Amino acid sequence: MSEYRGYHGRALQFLKENNISVGDTVTITTDSEHIATIMPRYEHSDDLHIVVKLKSGYNVGLELDKIKKIKFVSSTPAAMVEQSSPQQDPSLPKILLLSTGGTIASRVDYRTGSVTPALSAQELNASVPELSSIANIDAEVLFSEYSENITPEHWIKTACKLDSYADSEYAGIIVAHGTDTMQYTAAFLSFSLAGFPKPIVLVGSQRSSDRPSSDAALNLIAAARFIAQLRTPGVFVAMHNSLSDDDVACHLGTRVRKNHTSRRDAFETVGAPPAFIVTQSDIISNLKSPYFAKNKYTPKITVDTSVVLVKYHPGYEPQNLDYTIERGCKAIIFEGTGLGHVGKSMYEIVRKARQKEIFVGMTSQCIDGRVNMAVYESGRDLLNIGIVPLADMLPEVALVKAMWAAGQGSIKEIMTRKIASEFTE
């Protein structure tokens, strides 16, 4: 039975004219000849490409205009990928590729068309053959979750696994991760593994690898080059630096934010250039000081989720916070307005929180810039009530830091001490 799931317009016509349907194995000639299996497309795909799975396991989109010849081979999929590990070159450094799921580790089930975060780290490695010229890469699957489903339990599991490699022979570790909550995981690893002696580089992709415009390969290659060449200790996020395929930015794990829902260059270092830019030829450093505030590696892998993030706005009802306080929360992180304010209607509930010795910290919903509560009367009132200004810490990072600190006690002392470049002077 013919099947054309997701194809329409010119691409559908192309398949029909060649008597080829999804799941068929073909030989296909562009600049070179490949054996490949025709893959289904997503909903809302364009009609200018077909997508094929190569024998390497890598899905690629091919422009119709660049296909010189296509020939039906069989109606069964091409033989399973021969999973020969790439050749090891003893002169190259070793890198561990740890997969936690996400779009970067996703593949389309070629019969159902659904996307599942099920590409093994080994397959991910094999799908980017350029990696073998940069490093000898070992691959390991930790779990397979889209990152909106990542929980603090996953953070702990990831940190413990990374900790177990602190003294290993690896030059650094690449963590494949979904982009939705990558910044939260990066922050947690930064705090819990403060002083980790190797680079930990989180890598994701905004386009799954069956799409012509996937950013997975370039991001992975850049992360590997960054580790192999620089070996800078710290937690970083490596993602496209622009819409072109030229540069990858390597952001500090505590200063990075996903600032666009879909662009490949969605991730930005807030208020500064990225710490490193990996270009086609070089790695440019903008890093002014070491990532970790101290050198000694003393992992503290703790978390307590009794922390709330409250974005203040006109009409915010203080009762909502009252309930949280009654339930025994340990810290409140405000996303205040402007320089770090909340309205007078909040003063009473904040006083109540402080009486219960709940830590109350202030960040700004402006995202960029820094909290300064000494300028206006409102800010000075809030300081007097006992709200702690958190400089230019990002709200999400302050939240994660507070969860981490709440797992250790003495939240205020920890929140105001710099651990991993999470705020600037």
Add this chain to the structure above:
Amino acid sequence: MSEYRGYHGRALQFLKENNISVGDTVTITTDSEHIATIMPRYEHSDDLHIVVKLKSGYNVGLELDKIKKIKFVSSTPAAMVEQSSPQQDPSLPKILLLSTGGTIASRVDYRTGSVTPALSAQELNASVPELSSIANIDAEVLFSEYSENITPEHWIKTACKLDSYADSEYAGIIVAHGTDTMQYTAAFLSFSLAGFPKPIVLVGSQRSSDRPSSDAALNLIAAARFIAQLRTPGVFVAMHNSLSDDDVACHLGTRVRKNHTSRRDAFETVGAPPAFIVTQSDIISNLKSPYFAKNKYTPKITVDTSVVLVKYHPGYEPQNLDYTIERGCKAIIFEGTGLGHVGKSMYEIVRKARQKEIFVGMTSQCIDGRVNMAVYESGRDLLNIGIVPLADMLPEVALVKAMWAAGQGSIKEIMTRKIASEFTE
């Protein structure tokens, strides 16, 4: 008794050398000669300026290096501002300047040094003499609040006041407003006064007018020029477009966000250039379509604050939302991750909300880009549970729109209908 509040370093030395202290009246010569009163400085001020109040009531910072002569006149402040209304020119349009408070309408009490939002609209007008060549400006004080203390009751009061001027002789209305929650007020006015036949331009400043770098005058002048020259109906926010004093951006009131705590160009139109740029010589328009979706002016000045904004993050505890649902909230606006996701741990509580017929809408904490819940399994699950994707509506705007819609019933129908350019196709 000599008093030098806030002065230090060179500026303090300058005052002492000239036997002048805060509160004294002096004649001061720069390019021209003025009678002025010496004002105190803020904490953390530089030591390169002194600040004086001119007879016009305008506070200006004067660079020490530009002061040619300073001469003591008396130890009492200069006579109160002579509040002569500027000359009216019948050939110019009329504009109403409505003051609600904020830094733009603040002044320093020259003896105590504290900032109070107490500059009257008339004084604000008089402090920017350039306005009189653009329009005949009437001034009115509605209230005097820093905008972190603005509540939905203030929104209602402002909308009713503006509504009363819908058929007036004014070409448009400038609303002086604090910058902290200006975007929320702008959104509320956009929805409640949909179809308003004149421009409403909110103007603030990031530096109070006693500072040498105050942006108040330029923003006011640009707003007046925009109204006088274009008369484009809609709700706009006029603020510096860059760190220089060259251009002022006129943003759509539903697409603007304060994206920096302190920069004068903190306000940005998200995902697009500002609707208008007011340059020194011209006004450049980027507006593609009318601001309001319909032309007929039918004010609906309603609000119901039974709406919550929930920023999803790993470790978010669904119980917090449960309490809100039990208390009878009418709408939940999620700031989801990425393309509009929340973790699986939230599915049950969202189902419960939907069973109670609570509206549940999805925006993205990425701020830029648009929600697309059809790409991943998570998004499709959430659509099935009944979450309504809100395109590229900003989270804060979606919150205000939901509060406005909740005041009218049929929240879902209103939330998905475009009222005032709050989302794009």
